[in-house]
Amino acid sequence: MSCRILIVGAGFAGAVHARVLAEAGYTVHVIDKRPHIAGNAYDHIDANGVRVHAYGPHLFHSKNPEVIAWVKKFGEFVPYVHKVRAQLPGGAHVPMPVNLDTVNAVFGTRFETGAEVRAHLAAIAEPIAAPANAAEYLLGNIGRQLTDLFFRPYTKKMWGFELEDMAVAVVRRIPLRFDRSDTYFSDDDIQIMPREGYTALFARILAHPGISVALNTAFEKSMLCRHDFCFNAMPIDEYFDFALGELPYRSLRFHHETVTGVPARDWSVTNFTDMGRFTRETSWHVLPHHLVRDTGRHTRTREEPCDYRDNNMERYYPVKTADDRYAALYGRYRALAAAAPNIRFIGRCGTYQYLDMDQVINQSLRSAQNFMKERLG
Ligand SMILES: Cc1cc2nc3c(=O)[nH]c(=O)nc-3n(C[C@H](O)[C@H](O)[C@H](O)COP(=O)(O)OP(=O)(O)OC[C@H]3O[C@@H](n4cnc5c(N)ncnc54)[C@H](O)[C@@H]3O)c2cc1C
Numbered sequence: 001m002s003c004r005i006l007i008v009g010a011g012f013a014g015a016v017h018a019r020v021l022a023e024a025g026y027t028v029h030v031i032d033k034r035p036h037i038a039g040n041a042y043d044h045i046d047a048n049g050v051r052v053h054a055y056g057p058h059l060f061h062s063k064n065p066e067v068i069a070w071v072k073k074f075g076e077f078v079p080y081v082h083k084v085r086a087q088l089p090g091g092a093h094v095p096m097p098v099n100l101d102t103v104n105a106v107f108g109t110r111f112e113t114g115a116e117v118r119a120h121l122a123a124i125a126e127p128i129a130a131p132a133n134a135a136e137y138l139l140g141n142i143g144r145q146l147t148d149l150f151f152r153p154y155t156k157k158m159w160g161f162e163l164e165d166m167a168v169a170v171v172r173r174i175p176l177r178f179d180r181s182d183t184y185f186s187d188d189d190i191q192i193m194p195r196e197g198y199t200a201l202f203a204r205i206l207a208h209p210g211i212s213v214a215l216n217t218a219f220e221k222s223m224l225c226r227h228d229f230c231f232n233a234m235p236i237d238e239y240f241d242f243a244l245g246e247l248p249y250r251s252l253r254f255h256h257e258t259v260t261g262v263p264a265r266d267w268s269v270t271n272f273t274d275m276g277r278f279t280r281e282t283s284w285h286v287l288p289h290h291l292v293r294d295t296g297r298h299t300r301t302r303e304e305p306c307d308y309r310d311n312n313m314e315r316y317y318p319v320k321t322a323d324d325r326y327a328a329l330y331g332r333y334r335a336l337a338a339a340a341p342n343i344r345f346i347g348r349c350g351t352y353q354y355l356d357m358d359q360v361i362n363q364s365l366r367s368a369q370n371f372m373k374e375r376l377g
Helices: 012-023 065-072 100-107 114-124 134-159 168-172 198-206 221-226 325-338 357-376
Strands: 004-008 027-031 043-045 051-053 060-062 077-079 084-087 093-096 190-194 211-214 229-232 249-260 269-272 280-283 297-307 343-345
Touching: 004 012, 004 221, 012 027, 012 198, 012 211, 012 229, 012 357, 043 198, 060 065, 060 357, 065 190, 065 357, 093 100, 100 114, 100 134, 114 134, 134 168, 134 269, 134 297, 190 198, 229 357, 325 343
Parallel strands: 004 027, 004 229, 027 211, 084 269, 229 343
Antiparallel strands: 043 051, 060 190, 077 190, 084 093, 249 297, 269 280, 280 297
16 A cells, blocks of 8 residues: 555554554554653663653553453553552551542541441532532532542642632542442453553554654654655644644653662552642552562652643643633644644644543544545545
């Protein structure tokens, strides 16, 4: 097939498009401005023999069997049930999302059943029928004390905004449990991790004779004329030279620390409830096959949120405010993109959405298949 495809970004969006199109006979050239493949899922083994995810912990979970079947073609996956604990001001660790044990620890109660927890939360929740923002949603479901302990400082640190400024969707992602279940993701999600890490998985996705990859290569508009079509995962506002204004992102600075000894514990991520610099800490050795070499040490990483302009323009989380002002700005960029021939914006920064990996894979499988159908039709 003579059609030459340019793909900007070697993260999940770009790599899935590349593989599907190459398998169908297209010639695909993938570029990434970073020195590595795998986008934000990139991982590597550090001097402590520990596999570290360079852009924060990436836990693979999905309800979508098609996505699971697709990724499993490129590597072995092992089961991993993710657990998070919140560190209370006194230093105790309690399950997060809030469950029966969290409620007992915070209120000093001795509830044994979900019905008791539901009744307690119903009694302390504030009467808010139609929440207009994240604060109202939480106050209407779990009341002020839990909201102010687990969500208010975290949100302020994470987003630089008050809960009142944030969209309901930002906190609705986090479930509320009435039993002792202490897993982070929904119980019906399939939770797995690539046995040899994400970078090895991406190397196999991109290993196809129809795919070439150029790293340390930033997109330039002059590249378009050498290709028939471009799937582009770069920030959509940057592509249009910020003509309509900037789409903001939150970013994270990662603080890695070497710790002597390898303690046994069953949760990998600790959320901090205080107003310090950090939101959470990851102990990588708890993740399966992440203690790759025994050095008698382990690595933990704290995350310090900041504006992306204060972190080398590293864009991690699109900002979703209650008034949807950035969604509206993105809509105007999307209209510009619709009029641009032979280019489609993909992935997290191309579509200005927070997407989990399985969602990006699902969207990318569909996008590549639709592209081929449109070409044939
Ligand atoms: C801190 C953090 C934790 C996360 N944890 C999870 C999790 O636990 N589970 C989960 O499912 N998802 C998680 N995610 C989401 C996950 O990272 C995304 O779903 C996924 O990375 C999106 O893939 P992408 O290809 O759209 O973007 P990316 O992975 O960001 O890839 C885009 C690539 O495009 C490149 N690029 C950008 N601009 C240019 C340019 N001008 N020229 C050339 N290349 C360019 C970038 O360098 C990048 O490599 C997390 C995200 C973050 C930020």
